[in-house]
Amino acid sequence: MSHGHDDHDHDHDDVALRVRAIESLLIEKGYLTTAAIDRLVAAYENDIGPMLGARVVARAWRDPAFRQRLLADGTGTLREMGVGGFSGENMVVVENTPAVHNVVVCTLCSCYPWPVLGLPPTWYKSPEYRSRVVREPRAVLKEFGLELPPQRAVKVWDSSAEIRYLVLPECPAGTGSLDEAALAQLVTRESMIGTGVPRSP
Amino acid sequence: MTPMRIGPHDIGGLHLGPVPIETGEPVFHADWEKSVFGATICAIIKGAFNVDEFRSGIEQMAPEPYLAASYYEKWLFTLEYNLARAGVLTDAEISTHMARLRALPGTPLPQRDDTKLLETIDWLIPNCPGGRTAPPQPPLFRPGDRVRARAVKPAPHTRAPGYCQGHVGVVRLVHDAYPLADISARRGPETPQTLYTVAFPATDLWSDAEPGTDVHADLWESYLEPIN
Numbered sequence: 001m002s003h004g005h006d007d008h009d010h011d012h013d014d015v016a017l018r019v020r021a022i023e024s025l026l027i028e029k030g031y032l033t034t035a036a037i038d039r040l041v042a043a044y045e046n047d048i049g050p051m052l053g054a055r056v057v058a059r060a061w062r063d064p065a066f067r068q069r070l071l072a073d074g075t076g077t078l079r080e081m082g083v084g085g086f087s088g089e090n091m092v093v094v095e096n097t098p099a100v101h102n103v104v105v106c107t108l109c110s111c112y113p114w115p116v117l118g119l120p121p122t123w124y125k126s127p128e129y130r131s132r133v134v135r136e137p138r139a140v141l142k143e144f145g146l147e148l149p150p151q152r153a154v155k156v157w158d159s160s161a162e163i164r165y166l167v168l169p170e171c172p173a174g175t176g177s178l179d180e181a182a183l184a185q186l187v188t189r190e191s192m193i194g195t196g197v198p199r200s201p
Numbered sequence: 202m203t204p205m206r207i208g209p210h211d212i213g214g215l216h217l218g219p220v221p222i223e224t225g226e227p228v229f230h231a232d233w234e235k236s237v238f239g240a241t242i243c244a245i246i247k248g249a250f251n252v253d254e255f256r257s258g259i260e261q262m263a264p265e266p267y268l269a270a271s272y273y274e275k276w277l278f279t280l281e282y283n284l285a286r287a288g289v290l291t292d293a294e295i296s297t298h299m300a301r302l303r304a305l306p307g308t309p310l311p312q313r314d315d316t317k318l319l320e321t322i323d324w325l326i327p328n329c330p331g332g333r334t335a336p337p338q339p340p341l342f343r344p345g346d347r348v349r350a351r352a353v354k355p356a357p358h359t360r361a362p363g364y365c366q367g368h369v370g371v372v373r374l375v376h377d378a379y380p381l382a383d384i385s386a387r388r389g390p391e392t393p394q395t396l397y398t399v400a401f402p403a404t405d406l407w408s409d410a411e412p413g414t415d416v417h418a419d420l421w422e423s424y425l426e427p428i429n
Contacts, residue, residue: 019233019240019277020310021298025290026240027311031247034310036318037239043326044238045228082327089331092374092398107213107362109256110272115327123222125272131215134364135403135410143220154414156403158213160360161396161419162331162379 049118052083053166054187056116057198058180060093061171071095074166078116087114088164094157095168096194101152102167103141103194105133106159113164117189124193134158144195167194175201206363207355208260209267214364214407217268234273241280246321250283253386257358258282332393336378340395340422346372347428348399350420358386361424364406365399365416369428373417374398381421394422 026032056078060067070077074091078084084091091113094102106112107130112120123129133140137154141147148154157165169191175183178201190196229235245252258279262270270278284290302308342348349369353361360382378393385391400417403410 015274015277016231016233017299017302018295019236021295021302022277022281022284022290023236023240024302024308024310025294025298026244026284027313029289030313030315031249031289032240032243033313033315033318036243036315036322037236039319039322040239040242041229041235043322048326085327086325086329089329090333090376090379105213107364108210108360109259119228121223122226122272123220126221127212127215127268128217128220131212131217132220134213134416135216135407137414138411140220144222152413154411155400156414156416157398158362158416158418160362161382161421162333163376163396163398163419 044114044119048114050116050187050189050192051184052118053113053116053189053192054184055180056081056083056166057168057187057192058183060168061175061183062180067095067168070168083115085115087112088116090162090164091116091166092157092163093166093168094155096170098170099153100155101148101194102155102157102165103133103137104157104159104165104167105130107131107134108158108160111159111164113166116166117192121189123195141195144190146190146196167192169198172198172200205352205366207353207359207361209262209264210260211363213362237273237276237280241276242322243318244280244284244289246318246325249287249289251385251388253358253382254283254286254388255279256382257386260355260358332379332391333377334379334393336395337393340375340397341427342372342375342395342397342422342425344372344375348372348397348425349428350399350401350418351424351426353383353424356383356387359383359424361420362418365401365418365420368401368405370399370401370418372397373400376419379421381423383421396421397425399425 060070070093074093078091096102110120110125134156137156138148186199188196191198259275262278347369350365352366353359376396378395380391381394396419398417398419400415403414403416404412
């Protein structure tokens with residue numbers, strides 16, 4: 001279903017019309033309701049997003065025992081914070097250290113840990129990111145404004161099956177006096193995928 | 202060695218250009234995307250097709266349309282593909298209805314109630330079980346084992362990325378068993394197999410890859426063979 005750029009608006013109207021037709025027919029056939037669509041959209045527009053992962057990261061920074069549990073059993077430990085479910089049923093958390101930087105991708109489609117980060121951004125799903133980050137991650141990270149020290153190893157995690165990954169970034173310096181809520185504000189979505197680092201206080 | 206590709210989606214390792222980064226983007230860029238998102242998930246809940254068939258459907262796109270399509274255009278493709286295969290909705294029905302909507306532009310969507318569907322959605326979002334089981338036999342491999350990723354052909358679907366097929370890696374993580382996607386995508390019997398995270402040095406996969414990079418792929422046991 002390729003687009004000619006000149007026909008973009010025309011094609012777009014056609015897509016919207018086509019989708020509306022499919023929506024109507026599926027409702028009539030008992031597969032769908034408008035309330036169901038609204039419920040799903042509201043969940044992922046409002047309730048489920050990177051702020052959930054940020055709270056987990058902030059707690060891991062403050063609570064070493066929680067951090068250990070999180071790294072040993074991502075799924076079970078996330079449940080302690082009421083986080084988990086659809087499209088992130090099997091979670092592994094990988095930690096950044098001075099020696100290792102982690103970055104997550106799904107080269108084959110766009111698998112992503114919805115329960116901790118919400119729906120993925122367009123760049124994560126793009127052929128450009130999916131193709132290049134396994135082969136030249138540092139060059140890709142530079143496009144995000146992140147330059148890694150040359151001696152730092154990079155581990156790329158390709159979510160090719162049922163496991164979903166969350167990066168536990170390093171805690172920024174100068175944050176000793178901040179509480180967990182304030183720490184969570186520093187944790188960006190990109191830092192939990194590996195294409196960025198947390199903000200400084 | 203020439204890497205084998207398992208479909209138009211098997212793009213790991215290609216050079217496809219600068220990453221398009223849109224800051225502050227909305228979750229959905231158009232109302233039709235919301236409808237495609239919701240309709241696809243509801244169709245899966247209703248049993249018209251499963252998640253592996255969803256992925257496999259996208260992989261039926263031809264290479265150029267695949268790369269040109271936006272994310273939700275891919276979802277639309279597989280939604281239609283799978284609904285047609287399931288006998289739920291045909292292209293002819295869609296075209297007929299589109300003509301009706303063009304003739305009567307203000308036509309509202311049908312209003313139906315389906316409380317059970319809403320309850321299922323509310324339950325599924327936090328509680329989706331995810332297919333994890335104990336393995337049917339003891340895992341073949343342990344962390345630290347060197348393994349070779351087999352040459353796996355899609356029939357029509359597999360999750361063994363072409364870039365690692367034929368290459369030697371090291372098992373880093375041994376997970377529980379999950380139903381093999383290859384079989385689920387063709388509606389075969391649920392076939393749990395142990396899942397492994399296997400690390401490959403990127404420079405083994407591509408000689409010009411950045412050194413100091415390890416690529417981890419999650420591979421089912423039948424995708425791997427021992428190194429002796």
